[in-house]
Amino acid sequence: GLASTIYAKPVPADEEPNEDAAPLTQEELRAYVHMVLTTADQISQRYYRPITVEQLLATALTALAEAAGERIPESWRNNPQKWFADTEPILGLVEWRKRLGNRPAIRGRDVEISLRGMFQVLDPHTGFLSPSDRRRMYQLEGGTFGTGILLGERLGKGPVVIENIELGSPAHWAGLRPGDRIHTVNGQSVAEMSLAEAEARLQGDLMQSGKPLRLQVESASHQGMRQVEIIPEIYEPETLLGFTRTVAGQWTYWLEPAEKIGYVRIREIQLQTPEKLEAILTDLKKQGLRGLVLDLRDCPGGVLDGAVRVADLLLGEGPICTVQYRDSLALGAIAPGQAETTYSSTGERSFVDFPVAVLIGSETRGGGELIAAAIQDNRRGILVGQRTHGKASVQQSLPLMQPVGQHTEIKISVGLLKRPSGKNMHRFWGEREPEIWGVLPDVGYEVRLSPALEQRLRQWRHERDLRPPQSRLAHPLDNPKADPVLVAALRYFKKSAPPHPIPALP
DSSP states (O other): OOOOGGGGGOOGGGOOOOTTTTTTOOHHHHHHHHHHHHHHHHHHHSSSSSOOOHHHHHHHHHHHHHTTTTTOHHHHOOGGGGGSSSHHHHHHHHHHHHTTTTTTTTTTTHHHHHHHHHHSSSOOTOOOOOHHHHHHHHHHHHHEEEOEEEOOOOOOSSEEEEEETTSHHHHTTTOTTOOOOOETTTESHHHHHHHHHHHHHHOOOOOGGTOEEEEEEEESSSSEEEEEEEEEEEEEOEEEEEEEEESSSSSOOOTTTTEEEEOOOOOOOTTHHHHHHHHHHHHHHHTTTTTEEEEEEEEBOOHHHHHHOOOOOHHSEEEEEEEEOOOGGTTTTTSSEEEEEEEEEEOOTOOOOOEEEEEEEEEEEOOOOOHHHHHHHHHSSSSEEEEEOOOOOEEEEEEEEEEOOOTTEEEEEEEEETTTTBBBOOOOOTSOOOOOOOOOTTTTTTTTHHHHHHHHHHHHHHHHHHHHTTTOOOGGSSSSGGGHHHHHHHHHHHHHHOOOOOOOOO
C-alpha cells in the first residue's frame, strides 16, 4: 500500500493548484495515484521490452498536464524523465496531480488520460481492451451472439451506416451489406440514438433470443427503402473459406477440381480452426487431393495455440516456433526471469503427401505469419505474394484495479514469436527498423502489388464472400486469373513439380 503521509505532503508555493480547478479530494488523489502507479508497475514487469516505471509515469503526467492546459518546460517535453529528476516517482506523481487539481478538461478522466499517455510509448498492440476487442476474443473462443452488423463512425444525427458484415452471421444471410444505411429498428428512428445505443439495439438481447428485429434499410446497391427482418442468435463466424459456394451456401474447397488443387482461406484463427481444417483436408484427401493453396492474405492471427496446431497439421516432425517472454510473470510464474516456450510438430495426424502453396501479403499477421514461417523454414511448401505485416508479438489481457470509463482491462504485448530458424519476424514500430522482419515469399514467387490493387483485391474477396449463393451476378474473382497472386501459385502446381517443394531462403 501507499503511505498515507505522502498525501499530506504540502505542495510548494509555486505549485499551488490552478484557481480554475475544483478541489481535489484525498480519495480522488489516492485513487489516481494507486491506479496509475499500479498499472505502470504491471506494464513494466510484463511488457516484452524493458521499460521503467519512471518512463511510463513521465508520459502519463505529460499527457495529463497537456490535457489540463498546463505549460510544460520544453526540456521536459523532449526528455519526459526530467519529471522525476529531483524526486521519487511517487512523490512527483502526487505533487503534480495535486497541482493540476480538478480542471474541467481532466475532471473524472484523469486516469484514462494518463494511461493513454503511457500507451503512446508502447507498441500499437498495447492499450485498453475495447468492447470490440472483447467481442473478438469471445469469437476466437467459439460462437458469438448478435446479428453480425458492424457500424461505421457517425458524425451528427441521422441513419447509421453498416461498415461491415460478419460472414456466417444472421445479417449476412439476411442480405445486408456494407454501405447499407439503417433508418429504423422496430419502428424507432436511430437518428436520435448515440452510436453505442444503435449498436446495442442492432445486436439484440440475449435474454430475448429468438425475437426478430425489423429494420428499415436504404440499400447501397439499389435505390429505395426495404424492410429486413433479422433474428439475433448465437452463430459461428465463417473463418475457413473455400473458393466457391454451393446453392445451399456451403463452401467447396476446390480451386481446380479437374487437377485436384484444393483451396482454403483462413480469415482468423480460432480454437476450433485446427479441427475444422483437419476435417476439410481429410475430405479433400478422400477425393484425391494433389496440391493445396493455403490463403493467409486476410489472416490477422488469432489464438496462439490454434495457429500452432494448424502448422502441426501441415508439417512432418520439426520445429514450429518459439515464444520469448522478457519476464516469466507473463507465463504466470511466481518469480521473474527470462522465459520461453518452444513448440514442435510430432508429425502425427499430419498431411504431408501433397505440395502446398501459401499465399501471404501485408495483412498476414501474428498466427498467420507463424504458420507461413513454419512451412517455409521446414521446406514444406512455397510462399507466394508479398512480405507479411511483421506483427509477431503475443498479447495478454490484464484486469484493471477498477473500471476506467467503459474499460475494465488492458492488453499488453508480453512476448515475441520467433520462427523455427530463430530469425526475427516482428517489426518494431517507431524505432529503428530491424534488418529482418516479417516473412518473405520464396525466390521467384514474389508478386508485387500496388497498395491500391492490394486493397481492391481484398475488397473483391469480401464482396464475393458475401454474395448470396443463389446470385447469378458475375464477379471478377470468379476467374482465378484476375488474382495475380493466385496465378503465381497455380503456375507452381502446373510445373513439373519435384517430389519435394523448393527449398526456403537460406
